[in-house]
Amino acid sequence: MSAPTRTNPHTGRPCPDWCQIDHAEPAQTSCVGSGSSGLRLPQSTIWARAMITPDGPRVTVHGMDWATPDRDVYVAVNPRHAGDLAVLLELLAGATPEQVRLLAAGIRRAAADLNGPPEQPEADDRGQLIGDALRDLAGDA
Numbered sequence: 001m002s003a004p005t006r007t008n009p010h011t012g013r014p015c016p017d018w019c020q021i022d023h024a025e026p027a028q029t030s031c032v033g034s035g036s037s038g039l040r041l042p043q044s045t046i047w048a049r050a051m052i053t054p055d056g057p058r059v060t061v062h063g064m065d066w067a068t069p070d071r072d073v074y075v076a077v078n079p080r081h082a083g084d085l086a087v088l089l090e091l092l093a094g095a096t097p098e099q100v101r102l103l104a105a106g107i108r109r110a111a112a113d114l115n116g117p118p119e120q121p122e123a124d125d126r127g128q129l130i131g132d133a134l135r136d137l138a139g140d141a
């Protein structure tokens with residue numbers, strides 16, 4: 001005889017057999033389970049999980065840098081994008097650490113570009129700004 005099916009009260013759907021969450025606990029709205037155990041690196045741990053959230057299925061990848069707490073990262077993607085993410089990671093298996101860091105810098109630069117130009121300093125004195133602009137024009141002549 002199989003165990004009775006549990007239901008996630010937040011989604012109204014039956015819990016998959018891999019769900020390890022006690023939905024009676026506050027804020028446990030998602031079914032969570034499967035994925036990988038923690039990949040332990042010298043200064044960090046990274047793991048992946050399947051989740052069924054109230055917004056839909058997600059694969060989450062969580063990384064914790066033990067030496068730098070602000071580098072505690074969490075990425076949640078739909079299952080199709082998770083397959084793409086897995087391929088990228090497999091491609092990176094052939095890269096050097098420096099190549100991985102260069103790619104990381106490129107990703108940060110691309111994200112920064114999409115977040116808009118840096119804010120322009122506020123003009124404390126509009127007359128001063130106009131005066132500076134006129135001097136710049138005179139200097140070009």
Ligand SMILES: [Zn+2]
Nearest residue numbers: 008015019031
């Ligand atoms: Zn569940």
